[in-house]
Amino acid sequence: MKQPQVRDPLGPLDTITRMFAGLLLTLLVFGVAFTIIGDDVSVMDIGSDEVCVTTNRVSGGEPVGVDKLERQGLGIRKHVSVVSSGTLMCDQEPGTKAHTFSVLTALPTYVVFLGFLLLTRRTIRHARQHGLFSVALAERIERLGWLLLFGLFGAALIEWLAEGQLLSAMLRDSGWSSGSFSVSVPGIIGAYGLVSIGRIMSHAAALQADSDATI
Amino acid sequence: MSDHRIRITLDEMLESRGMTLTELSAAVDISLVNLSILKTGKAKAIRFSTLTRICEVLDCQPGDLLAYDDNR
Numbered sequence: 001m002k003q004p005q006v007r008d009p010l011g012p013l014d015t016i017t018r019m020f021a022g023l024l025l026t027l028l029v030f031g032v033a034f035t036i037i038g039d040d041v042s043v044m045d046i047g048s049d050e051v052c053v054t055t056n057r058v059s060g061g062e063p064v065g066v067d068k069l070e071r072q073g074l075g076i077r078k079h080v081s082v083v084s085s086g087t088l089m090c091d092q093e094p095g096t097k098a099h100t101f102s103v104l105t106a107l108p109t110y111v112v113f114l115g116f117l118l119l120t121r122r123t124i125r126h127a128r129q130h131g132l133f134s135v136a137l138a139e140r141i142e143r144l145g146w147l148l149l150f151g152l153f154g155a156a157l158i159e160w161l162a163e164g165q166l167l168s169a170m171l172r173d174s175g176w177s178s179g180s181f182s183v184s185v186p187g188i189i190g191a192y193g194l195v196s197i198g199r200i201m202s203h204a205a206a207l208q209a210d211s212d213a214t215i
Numbered sequence: 216m217s218d219h220r221i222r223i224t225l226d227e228m229l230e231s232r233g234m235t236l237t238e239l240s241a242a243v244d245i246s247l248v249n250l251s252i253l254k255t256g257k258a259k260a261i262r263f264s265t266l267t268r269i270c271e272v273l274d275c276q277p278g279d280l281l282a283y284d285d286n287r
Contacts, residue, residue: 213259215249 010132014124021117028114051102052090053166054180089170098169104162108155109184116148133201133208142198148191156183222284223261225254228273243268 091098123140130136163179171177229239236254240247245265252258253265266277273280 210259213252213257215245215253215258215261215265 008128010124010128014121014128017117017121017124021114021121024110024114024117028110050090050092051094051098051166052088053102053105053163053170054086054088055167055177089167091170098166101162101166101169105159105166105179108158109152112148112151112155115151116144119144119147133205135202135205135209138198138201138205140198141201142195145191145194145196145198148187148194152183152187152191156181220284222282223253223256223258224280224282225250225269228275228280232273234273239269239272242272245269 094102123137123144126140127137160179160181164177167177167179229236236250237247240250243250243265245268249258253261266280269275269280270277
């Protein structure tokens with residue numbers, strides 16, 4: 001008689017996570033490699049000839065003229081105001097310091113997501129090896145949530161400081177310039193969800209252990 | 216370490232009735248592994264249905280299978 005096939009519920013999830021993490025890693029490795037070899041390729045401003053930063057500072061100029069130009073170009077109706085979302089400033093001759101700050105305005109979030117994916121894969125493998133209902137797995141999930149939460153805030157802080165430093169380096173009155181502080185809201189919600197699920201699971205795992213030890 | 220002082224006296228009951236754990240397992244339709252867990256005191260709880268089946272086969276009361284061990 002043919003034995004029924006036992007389906008691994010976490011198998012597809014493990015494969016997708018591995019593929020996604022592998023893709024991000026490959027992009028990073030190939031990007032850096034092409035940056036070193038090629039001339040016009042840059043990844044997260046590594047190897048770029050210029051470094052750019054967007055600022056919300058208004059440069060003076062002629063707002064009426066700019067407004068007119070944008071109205072004509074975009075075909076905007078009367079009574080609709082045009083607000084420029086930011087000004088892109090690019091340093092054509094950046095030094096190592098400017099390059100480093102430029103990389104730091106994008107790299108931390110990327111590293112957090114890559115690290116999160118790798119840790120997720122470790123958690124899935126732990127679940128496949130040691131079972132779905134265990135306090136250890138619940139603690140891992142909760143830790144994953146905290147890591148994502150603090151990682152995203154930490155990355156946003158580093159990027160904010162780096163952007164500020166980059167702006168300061170580009171402006172004549174090089175006092176303290178504030179960059180834009182932006183944290184991924186879906187990421188924070190996801191992290192909070194993971195922490196909650198981890199906590200719920202740790203209680204459920206204890207109940208399951210009691211149930212398992214009941215004869 | 217166990218957080219209770221309840222001892223399962225299944226060993227004594229089986230001995231007094233000249234029965235083996237394997238025979239009891241077949242008679243009550245509970246796996247030998249589970250009965251071994253019960254016998255060695257590794258079980259955390261016992262279902263009323265399990266107690267009923269064991270008592271039916273061994274012709275005893277639930278109290279005959281459980282003892283409070285003060286010396287642990």
